[in-house]
Amino acid sequence: MSEIKKGYVRPLDIKHGRVDMSHGSGGRAMAQLIEELFLPAFDNVFLRQGNDGALLPPLPEEAGRMVVATDAHVVAPLFFPGGDIGCLSVHGTINDVAVMGAKPLYLAASFVLEEGFPLADLQRIVVSMAAAARAAGVPIVTGDTKVVERGKGDGVFIATTGIGWVPHCVELSGDRARPGDALLLSGCIGDHGMAIMSQRESLAFDAPIESDTAALHELIASMLACGADIRCLRDPTRGWLATTLNEIARQSQVGMMLDEAAIPVKPAVDAACEFLGLDPLYVANEGKLVAVCAASDAERLLAAMRAHPLGRAAAIIGSVHADPHQFVQMKTRFGGRRIVDWLTGEQLPRIC
Amino acid sequence: MKYVDEFRDGELAKVLAASIARNVDPARSYHLMEFCGGHTHAISRYGLNDFLPPAVHMVHGPGCPVCVLPIGRIDLAIQLALERGAILCSYGDTLRVPASNGLSLLKAKARGGNIRMVYSSADALKIARDNPQREVVFFAIGFETTTPPTALAIRQAHAEGMKNFSVLCNHVLTPAAINHILASPEVRQYGTVPLDGFIGPAHVSTVIGSRPYEGFAAGYRKPVVICGFEPLDVMQAILMLVRQLNQGRAEVENEFTRAVTRDGNLKAQALVAEVFETRDSFEWRGLGEVPSSALQIRAAFADFDAERRYGLSYAPVPDNPACECGAILRGLKKPQDCKIFGTACTPENPMGSCMVSSEGACAAHYTYGRYKDIEGVTA
Numbered sequence: 189m190s191e192i193k194k195g196y197v198r199p200l201d202i203k204h205g206r207v208d209m210s211h212g213s214g215g216r217a218m219a220q221l222i223e224e225l226f227l228p229a230f231d232n233v234f235l236r237q238g239n240d241g242a243l244l245p246p247l248p249e250e251a252g253r254m255v256v257a258t259d260a261h262v263v264a265p266l267f268f269p270g271g272d273i274g275c276l277s278v279h280g281t282i283n284d285v286a287v288m289g290a291k292p293l294y295l296a297a298s299f300v301l302e303e304g305f306p307l308a309d310l311q312r313i314v315v316s317m318a319a320a321a322r323a324a325g326v327p328i329v330t331g332d333t334k335v336v337e338r339g340k341g342d343g344v345f346i347a348t349t350g351i352g353w354v355p356h357c358v359e360l361s362g363d364r365a366r367p368g369d370a371l372l373l374s375g376c377i378g379d380h381g382m383a384i385m386s387q388r389e390s391l392a393f394d395a396p397i398e399s400d401t402a403a404l405h406e407l408i409a410s411m412l413a414c415g416a417d418i419r420c421l422r423d424p425t426r427g428w429l430a431t432t433l434n435e436i437a438r439q440s441q442v443g444m445m446l447d448e449a450a451i452p453v454k455p456a457v458d459a460a461c462e463f464l465g466l467d468p469l470y471v472a473n474e475g476k477l478v479a480v481c482a483a484s485d486a487e488r489l490l491a492a493m494r495a496h497p498l499g500r501a502a503a504i505i506g507s508v509h510a511d512p513h514q515f516v517q518m519k520t521r522f523g524g525r526r527i528v529d530w531l532t533g534e535q536l537p538r539i540c
Numbered sequence: 541m542k543y544v545d546e547f548r549d550g551e552l553a554k555v556l557a558a559s560i561a562r563n564v565d566p567a568r569s570y571h572l573m574e575f576c577g578g579h580t581h582a583i584s585r586y587g588l589n590d591f592l593p594p595a596v597h598m599v600h601g602p603g604c605p606v607c608v609l610p611i612g613r614i615d616l617a618i619q620l621a622l623e624r625g626a627i628l629c630s631y632g633d634t635l636r637v638p639a640s641n642g643l644s645l646l647k648a649k650a651r652g653g654n655i656r657m658v659y660s661s662a663d664a665l666k667i668a669r670d671n672p673q674r675e676v677v678f679f680a681i682g683f684e685t686t687t688p689p690t691a692l693a694i695r696q697a698h699a700e701g702m703k704n705f706s707v708l709c710n711h712v713l714t715p716a717a718i719n720h721i722l723a724s725p726e727v728r729q730y731g732t733v734p735l736d737g738f739i740g741p742a743h744v745s746t747v748i749g750s751r752p753y754e755g756f757a758a759g760y761r762k763p764v765v766i767c768g769f770e771p772l773d774v775m776q777a778i779l780m781l782v783r784q785l786n787q788g789r790a791e792v793e794n795e796f797t798r799a800v801t802r803d804g805n806l807k808a809q810a811l812v813a814e815v816f817e818t819r820d821s822f823e824w825r826g827l828g829e830v831p832s833s834a835l836q837i838r839a840a841f842a843d844f845d846a847e848r849r850y851g852l853s854y855a856p857v858p859d860n861p862a863c864e865c866g867a868i869l870r871g872l873k874k875p876q877d878c879k880i881f882g883t884a885c886t887p888e889n890p891m892g893s894c895m896v897s898s899e900g901a902c903a904a905h906y907t908y909g910r911y912k913d914i915e916g917v918t919a
Contacts (some may be wrong), residue, residue, distance in 0.1 A: 280783050296598065462541060462544060513911065513914060515911045517911060520586050522549075522553055524590040524771075526586070527911055529887075529907045535674070
């Protein structure tokens with residue numbers, strides 16, 4: 189990040205100003221945006237190095253292996269009940285690193301800004317992002333900003349990349365589920381997706397639903413520390429529970445049986461889904477995880493999850509069994525049985 | 541969830557299942573057509589077949605508005621969006637229906653068509669008000685349930701003197717379709733489609749009432765039970781049909797008394813009659829041309845009729861020859877009887893319309909029940 193002389197540029201008018209093409213041109217305007225808006229919020233020793241990349245300290249000897257994950261965030265609306273694109277972009281990538289069993293260490297962030305985007309909104313997003321990173325103890329160590337012409341973006345897109353390390357003793361992977369294993373879920377499903385939907389212009393309904401966006405690495409750390417034999421963790425975001433379980437079933441070449449009655453859904457989310465003709469199994473979350481673990485350790489793992497604030501509503505929701513066709517099935521609350529399939533296309537509302 | 545969970549109670553389901561089992565005469569069979577996609581969806585989603593004795597066979601009917609929409613009508617909508625520059629608004633599921641040339645409304649959108657998914661006809665009106673310099677067309681589909689809101693939108697546009705709003709009307713009529721199925725040679729002459737009774741529409745009947753079914757229940761000697769879309773509703777209706785058949789009755793009974801009356805919603809009926817009139821004939825996917833089975837916009841509202849406004853002429857397009865949607869919609873075949881079911885035709889790449897909507901027989905079976913086709917898949 190380049191240095192500029194202080195004092196000969198008027199400070200950014202964050203209250204009334206808007207992003208213009210010069211903010212992405214690599215010139216003084218861009219340097220000013222970084223210096224006045226991004227740096228104060230994200231401030232840390234790595235950013236203060238002021239270089240194109242961040243020079244990171246070596247990992248400890250016993251560190252194990254590196255994990256890297258990346259995630260682009262394109263949510264609309266940018267601000268929603270319970271969060272905004274800023275904290276979402278931090279939580280999403282931390283969670284992708286953490287479900288590998290890794291301790292997230294650093295984040296990198298790229299911003300694609302649309303010409304005309306209010307600087308006040310950008311600052312709100314950046315401040316939220318910085319707060320989320322600080323709360324998680326994972327600094328944003330390097331970044332990039334680009335500006336696209338008006339009409340070619342949707343306000344702001346944020347791509348974040350996270351790196352972390354995973355000890356040699358931790359081996360989590362989607363291909364490790366075995367017949368007999370238990371399936372655990374860390375809390376209620378569908379909160380994020382319905383919070384977003386409740387704000388969309390064409391729908392806009394009043395519902396006390398907040399996004400569950402949260403960083404899960406501390407919950408995961410306590411799960412790993414309890415000593416349960418965890419095979420795999422996933423933080424199902426889009427396509428949610430249904431698609432995530434199908435992915436694991438395919439990777440591990442097993443079938444699954446869920447118990448609908450055991451899957452926690454908040455009444456408001458359930459009602460909103462019912463109203464819109466959507467299935468909560470396919471609605472997004474941003475602060476929940478699914479764990480596959482040895483059946484004999486399920487209760488121990490459940491207790492560890494419930495002891496953490498982000499896992500208070502955790503539940504055992506089903507089990508893994510042998511099935512060459514890799515079907516994920518569910519015992520319905522009603523008493524019948526059905527498939528829980530991959531999400532097809534986008535979840536569209538039914539007509540009748 | 542109040543007023544919903546009561547109708548999804550697993551314990552009550554067991555009681556009803558036992559009652560159905562007690563009443564069913566194992567020496568005979570009961571072929572019951574659920575007309576509506578809403579019932580098809582409930583049966584698959586809640587696994588209702590697991591509760592029914594082998595003598596009871598559910599036959600999926602054509603009451604899925606997306607499934608019966610012929611390719612040619614979607615082609616007209618795509619033409620309006622891509623060639624006439626109109627903003628085209630429609631309900632969710634419609635966007636994925638396969639049309640000619642490998643297109644669908646969703647694919648036409650990716651090619652630059654201004655196509656919007658709306659939740660109601662009022663949303664389409666709002667889009668027209670917000671874009672006064674653009675032509676906005678509401679692609680109206682559905683049975684009697686979705687017709688009154690379309691009528692209301694047209695009347696509203698008329699009252700406001702809107703110049704840029706019109707409706708491409710594809711509204712169809714339930715009783716005409718049921719009549720058509722009952723009068724078909726497969727049912728009447730050859731007996732290739734055994735049909736003993738009908739589970740009658742839920743939402744449609746809230747509008748038209750139960751009276752319109754009385755004629756064919758008596759004429760064709762087929763019992764009809766109007767039924768809600770919750771799983772316990774469906775089981776109760778099956779029990780009522782079994783009892784009627786055992787007793788040799790063919791009456792219209794109403795299980796959905798919490799919402800349906802004999803006369804229906806007179807206000808909605810008057811509104812529909814003011815704006816729409818019956819078409820001489822309309823093509824249904826699967827059923828072909830069915831006389832007096834659809835609605836068109838009355839001349840008094842001609843300005844809001846997209847067919848007149850754009851001088852559209854309908855050209856029928858044959859289905860893919862491998863696709864069995866037609867036979868499936870008439871109850872002649874089951875989804876798994878179709879050669880391309882689950883192979884070339886899947887919810888991701890639907891060839892036929894029954895695979896598009898989750899109410900379609902093929903999509904419902906693929907999504908919720910296809911494990912039953914494979915031996916030995918259990919928990």
